[in-house]
Amino acid sequence: MEQHSVTSGPQRLDALKAKIREASALFLGYPVSKDFDYTPLYDFLKYPINNLGDPFEDSTYKVQTHELEREVVSFFAKLFRANPKDHWGYVTNGGSESNLYGLYIARELYPKAMVYYSESTHYSVKKNIHLLNIPSIVIRSQENGEMDYEDLERTLQFNRHKPAIILTTFGTTMKEAKDDVSKIKGILRQLAIQDHYIHCDAALSGSYGAFMEPRQAFDFQDGADSISISGHKFIGSPIPCGVLVTKRSLRDRIAKGVSYIGSLDTTITGSRNGHSVLFLWYALKAMGAEGLRRRYQHSLEVAQYCRTKLRELGVDAWSNEGAITVVFPKTSEALKRKYQLATEDVTHIICMPNVTKAHIDAFIEDYKTDMEKVQEPVFEELAF
Ligand SMILES: *Cc1c(COP(=O)(O)O)cnc(C)c1O
Numbered sequence: 001m002e003q004h005s006v007t008s009g010p011q012r013l014d015a016l017k018a019k020i021r022e023a024s025a026l027f028l029g030y031p032v033s034k035d036f037d038y039t040p041l042y043d044f045l046k047y048p049i050n051n052l053g054d055p056f057e058d059s060t061y062k063v064q065t066h067e068l069e070r071e072v073v074s075f076f077a078k079l080f081r082a083n084p085k086d087h088w089g090y091v092t093n094g095g096s097e098s099n100l101y102g103l104y105i106a107r108e109l110y111p112k113a114m115v116y117y118s119e120s121t122h123y124s125v126k127k128n129i130h131l132l133n134i135p136s137i138v139i140r141s142q143e144n145g146e147m148d149y150e151d152l153e154r155t156l157q158f159n160r161h162k163p164a165i166i167l168t169t170f171g172t173t174m175k176e177a178k179d180d181v182s183k184i185k186g187i188l189r190q191l192a193i194q195d196h197y198i199h200c201d202a203a204l205s206g207s208y209g210a211f212m213e214p215r216q217a218f219d220f221q222d223g224a225d226s227i228s229i230s231g232h233k234f235i236g237s238p239i240p241c242g243v244l245v246t247k248r249s250l251r252d253r254i255a256k257g258v259s260y261i262g263s264l265d266t267t268i269t270g271s272r273n274g275h276s277v278l279f280l281w282y283a284l285k286a287m288g289a290e291g292l293r294r295r296y297q298h299s300l301e302v303a304q305y306c307r308t309k310l311r312e313l314g315v316d317a318w319s320n321e322g323a324i325t326v327v328f329p330k331t332s333e334a335l336k337r338k339y340q341l342a343t344e345d346v347t348h349i350i351c352m353p354n355v356t357k358a359h360i361d362a363f364i365e366d367y368k369t370d371m372e373k374v375q376e377p378v379f380e381e382l383a384f
Contacts, residue, residue, distance in 0.1 A: 026339055028355060032232060033353050035353055044275060051090075071281060072284060083220065088245075090244060091280060092242040103199060105251070118147040120173070121172070164195070164197075166198045170201065178218060181222040200227045203229055204233050220247075235287075239273065239276045243280070313367060
């Protein structure tokens, strides 16, 4: 009877911890920062923190971190050049929920609209459009992953009698391409489509978009109506999280009061994670905008280094402007597995802030060994 517990609970946890530590040591292919330290926040794990309700409204449940949540939203609203008197948002479970929310507001504003999104759009968007049951059209992508504006214009023209919801991406998943929001705004203006809404999915690049030189158009002043980011990507968090920022005036049109919580039911989920708010707030307080800028500079430098090193091996490595993602032809299965490299038609390395030049050097060494292995049989054949 006792035999089933050969390994005790604590042993299982130790083994799991070791496995997770090992798995997170090498990865280069996913946009996740690992250089955080939230140990000063441990005591907060003793409390059932729950941020249910609208963070900008009073609620009867007081074990919450709404005040910090408002500061997190305001931090990004400022970074995204939102109107200081007309912004709103909340901390979500991640970029996917933030995208769902943006599309939700858009559909409530324009129930008869059509959504336009590009081939390179994140998979969460297709699912969200399906959930919301909005008709949609896929727009072609250019070779670099950016939306094909000519295709967008042609397609919009065919449907110009309908309101348009444009889902732009600021940092596509594979190539970190950025759709130009002001160019899209210009197309809408030119076609005289007045009923339109632009949601910018900036899950990855939104956290450093404000620091790009030259500037790239993605924020509220450029024409976005809502912007989403993921908190566990560039900033880093032990729990996945995200932020959605929009205009308060837009939220007001979908707000409904709920007496049970004494607040407004303006968020997708009821109970909401109050701990991830603490993590984000803590990280932003520690770094500030300047710290984020420095993190971005570091990532840019490492990406440049990675491109140079790969090119020295004769590998055709490239990046979109201002991107911290290095794109190159598909690698071997062994390398892909070892470094957890996401691969579609190409492979990429994302130089997140925790990735260093030493990290790249180790990868390059493996890449070299791998190239030699692949070439051996070819030499043998030639020898005969
Ligand atoms: C990661 C990502 C998402 C999804 O974000 P989650 O936080 O994983 O839900 C959406 N869009 C883009 C472009 C992303 O990179």
